Amino acid sequence: xxxxxxxxxxxxxxxxxxxxxxxxxxxxxxxxxxxxxxxKVIGSENNSxxxxxxxxxxxxxxxxxxxxxxxxxxALQYHPDVCPPPMKEESTRIFVQLxxxxxxxxxxxxxxxxxxxxxxxxxxxxxxxxxxxxVARTRWQEQINGLKMRSNRRMAQKEGSRGxxxxxxxxxxxx
Amino acid sequence: MGMAEPAYTVASDSETTGEEKSSSAFxxxxxxxxxxTSKCSVAVWNGSEVELLKNNRNQxxxxxxxxxxxxxxxxxxxxxxxxxxEMLSGAAIFNMKRLIGxxxxxxxxxxxxxxxxxxxxxxxxxRPFIAALVNNVWRSTTPEEVLAIFLVExxxxxxxxxxxxxxxxxxxIPVSFSRFQVTRIERACAMAGLHVLRLMPEPTAVAxxxxxxxxxxxxxxxxxxxxKIALIFNMxxxxxxxxxxxxxxxxxxxxxxxxxxxxxxxxxxNMMRYLLPDSEILFSNHGINEIKSMGLLRVATQxxxxxxxxxxxxxxxxxxxxxxxxxxxxxxxxxxxVNRKVFEKCESLIMQCLHDAKVETKDVADIIAVGGCSYxxxxxxxxxxxxxxxxxxxxxxxxxAAVCGAALEGAxxxxxxxxxxSLDLLTIQVTPLAIGIRVEENNFVPIIPRNTTMPTRKxxxxxxxxxxxxxxxxxxxxxxxxxxxxxxxxxxxxxxxxPPAPKGVPEINVCMDIDASNVLRVLAGVVLxxxxxxxxxxMEVRMPTVDDGHGWCAEALDRTYGSALDLVTVQxxx
Numbered sequence: 001x002x003x004x005x006x007x008x009x010x011x012x013x014x015x016x017x018x019x020x021x022x023x024x025x026x027x028x029x030x031x032x033x034x035x036x037x038x039x040k041v042i043g044s045e046n047n048s049x050x051x052x053x054x055x056x057x058x059x060x061x062x063x064x065x066x067x068x069x070x071x072x073x074x075a076l077q078y079h080p081d082v083c084p085p086p087m088k089e090e091s092t093r094i095f096v097q098l099x100x101x102x103x104x105x106x107x108x109x110x111x112x113x114x115x116x117x118x119x120x121x122x123x124x125x126x127x128x129x130x131x132x133x134x135v136a137r138t139r140w141q142e143q144i145n146g147l148k149m150r151s152n153r154r155m156a157q158k159e160g161s162r163g164x165x166x167x168x169x170x171x172x173x174x175x
Numbered sequence: 176m177g178m179a180e181p182a183y184t185v186a187s188d189s190e191t192t193g194e195e196k197s198s199s200a201f202x203x204x205x206x207x208x209x210x211x212t213s214k215c216s217v218a219v220w221n222g223s224e225v226e227l228l229k230n231n232r233n234q235x236x237x238x239x240x241x242x243x244x245x246x247x248x249x250x251x252x253x254x255x256x257x258x259x260x261e262m263l264s265g266a267a268i269f270n271m272k273r274l275i276g277x278x279x280x281x282x283x284x285x286x287x288x289x290x291x292x293x294x295x296x297x298x299x300x301x302r303p304f305i306a307a308l309v310n311n312v313w314r315s316t317t318p319e320e321v322l323a324i325f326l327v328e329x330x331x332x333x334x335x336x337x338x339x340x341x342x343x344x345x346x347x348i349p350v351s352f353s354r355f356q357v358t359r360i361e362r363a364c365a366m367a368g369l370h371v372l373r374l375m376p377e378p379t380a381v382a383x384x385x386x387x388x389x390x391x392x393x394x395x396x397x398x399x400x401x402x403k404i405a406l407i408f409n410m411x412x413x414x415x416x417x418x419x420x421x422x423x424x425x426x427x428x429x430x431x432x433x434x435x436x437x438x439x440x441x442x443x444x445n446m447m448r449y450l451l452p453d454s455e456i457l458f459s460n461h462g463i464n465e466i467k468s469m470g471l472l473r474v475a476t477q478x479x480x481x482x483x484x485x486x487x488x489x490x491x492x493x494x495x496x497x498x499x500x501x502x503x504x505x506x507x508x509x510x511x512x513v514n515r516k517v518f519e520k521c522e523s524l525i526m527q528c529l530h531d532a533k534v535e536t537k538d539v540a541d542i543i544a545v546g547g548c549s550y551x552x553x554x555x556x557x558x559x560x561x562x563x564x565x566x567x568x569x570x571x572x573x574x575x576a577a578v579c580g581a582a583l584e585g586a587x588x589x590x591x592x593x594x595x596x597s598l599d600l601l602t603i604q605v606t607p608l609a610i611g612i613r614v615e616e617n618n619f620v621p622i623i624p625r626n627t628t629m630p631t632r633k634x635x636x637x638x639x640x641x642x643x644x645x646x647x648x649x650x651x652x653x654x655x656x657x658x659x660x661x662x663x664x665x666x667x668x669x670x671x672x673x674p675p676a677p678k679g680v681p682e683i684n685v686c687m688d689i690d691a692s693n694v695l696r697v698l699a700g701v702v703l704x705x706x707x708x709x710x711x712x713x714m715e716v717r718m719p720t721v722d723d724g725h726g727w728c729a730e731a732l733d734r735t736y737g738s739a740l741d742l743v744t745v746q747x748x749x
Contacts (some may be wrong), residue, residue, distance in 0.1 A: 065401070065402075068402060068421075068423070069423070069424075072424050072426040072428070073424070075426055075428075075601060075603060076425070076426060076599070076601055079601055080630065080691030081373075081587070081588065081602070081691070082587070082601055084590070088691050088692075091691070092630050092690060092691045096630060096632065099628050099631075103628075
């Protein structure tokens with residue numbers, strides 16, 4: 001498993017598949033370390049629960065109010081503030097997962113994407129749940145924007161490095 | 176004072192916030208404290224409801240100040256001022272909430288220089304020198320010390336009334352406080368023998384009270400059980416804070432926070448400047464006569480502002496001594512014009528908070544305006560007009576809402592339950608400010624954006640800035656500025672021993688973790704391509720690490736290292 005995830009994968013789903021090596025190195029850190037591995041449903045071979053299961057929802061017809069309600073109920077059960085101190089570490093871990101689930105499912109766009117990938121990979125629902133055209137279009141738009149931003153940044157970076165080269169040279173000549 | 180044995184515990188350097196250390200079988204109900212810039216109050220869950228505690232003069236709201244007289248300082252809890260002017264004689268320190276954890280380059284510190292005690296700045300990014308005038312001697316102190324003295328009095332007062340020792344507290348803090356300032360508050364509490372169980376941004380305390388009220392309304396079948404969105408506007412003497420909260424079933428889910436250091440003090444100073452344009456120069460040398468004049472002007476102006484909340488014009492008539500007299504009629508329009516910028520800032524904060532919360536004004540069910548400034552007609556109007564409403568929420572006392580919320584949180588956090596379900600409450604908090612690191616060109620890259628639900632863990636990848644760079648400097652900042660200079664420095668550490676490689680090759684992963692106790696840890700590790708394991712041991716640093724003088728630190732780092740140990744943000748790999 002990769003050490004840490006690359007920055008730029010900003011989609012919620014990829015962020016959720018973080019896992020941390022710190023766990024093995026310093027067990028004490030476990031108290032505060034949150035591994036979201038259990039939510040790594042997509043493309044992973046482990047049998048962890050998906051977002052719907054986390055929130056005890058039915059994937060087919062859960063509406064936004066049900067999702068909100070489920071999240072609140074689960075938060076009342078698992079938020080570290082309401083759990084006894086010995087449970088804190090575990091509840092933090094669960095709550096971070098609940099949050100990720102809520103964030104994804106309460107956003108119509110993210111939910112559609114999630115559904116597609118979830119059913120596409122774990123079931124044969126892919127044929128029945130085709131990715132909507134608008135989702136595809138938005139994604140495409142995002143990719144274009146991402147590319148533009150990246151090239152802008154790269155340009156800026158080039159200029160930046162030139163400037164700092166000169167600065168570094170100045171520093172050296174001062175010495 | 177004197178009735179409580181001083182079982183003071185001073186927190187160690189590395190642990191200013193405690194993990195819960197209490198092992199007692201009987202949960203002690205934490206008290207809620209709202210230390211305001213100008214006034215302070217204490218409340219506690221009494222078994223069936225929240226009760227505000229009163230001092231021996233029967234006051235629920237106590238002035239936040241400490242007077243240094245002879246050898247024994249005394250604060251606004253126990254002390255009886257013979258006259259308002261006594262507080263302005265140079266011997267009393269107040270407004271500590273505006274001064275705590277700030278350096279002497281901070282504009283808020285500079286605006287405190289015309290207070291009637293000594294605030295001296297060297298403008299180099301160290302903590303300001305603060306002193307009270309005792310027997311014609313400027314006696315130095317610190318905001319933490321003043322706050323601690325005040326908290327000791329509050330603690331003693333609560334102990335007498337509740338007939339038990341007090342240790343655990345829930346404190347309200349401004350939204351705009353940096354994590355460094357939070358450690359200063361915790362330090363002051365530790366100095367006073369108090370353990371901070373939880374710190375709540377002020378409007379989130381109000382949000383919790385609102386959640387409880389809504390829950391009760393549901394129980395009494397007054398309201399429906401569906402989610403309600405409220406906008407909370409909280410403006411006191413020192414700070415203006417906004418929250419948007421979604422509430423249902425006793426859960427207050429904070430959608431967004433916004434805050435700024437504008438408040439009644441700003442309004443007061445604007446008015447003082449308006450009444451006496453060269454007042455700052457006049458008072459700058461802090462002689463005894465100047466302090467007296469300054470005090471008189473302050474009292475008269477404050478009085479006029481209060482009156483302008485209920486009447487449309489006010490006559491100001493004050494003899495400042497030294498042949499300085501002010502005799503003027505000020506009307507409400509003038510007052511509003513003088514403070515136009517303050518009101519505009521309030522508006523923009525509300526807009527920003529609604530925007531961040533992704534909430535339309537039509538979806539806001541209730542608008543709650545609290546804090547001393549919520550009595551100002553212009554403030555009430557601007558809050559209502561932004562939300563396109565005719566009225567504000569009526570179920571709360573604007574001066575007591577925050578402390579009541581803190582007391583509720585105190586009971587919940589102490590594990591107290593209520594047979595009627597009045598304490599089945601929860602606040603889901605968000606980060607008030609973004610936290611990130613410095614990259615090349617002094618840019619700030621947020622790793623945990625503002626308004627992220629806590630606890631949380633986020634990370635980003637970076638890489639080296641030059642070939643064969645074997646060290647990088649991780650400098651952690653908190654704030655909203657695009658350049659690090661605009662943000663609060665929290666700390667820094669170096670990653671060493673990176674295997675030599677061309678620039679852009681080593682993958683430096685920086686992860687930020689805020690745990691259930693709101694402790695921030697920054698982790699950093701290095702991987703080389705093709706390897707699945709960290710090249711060197713991962714660094715884990717608890718933040719903030721900076722002590723006083725953090726402005727100075729940032730400059731020193733820049734001077735010593737320049738861009739030599741810089742990081743660069745990684746672009747997406749496909």
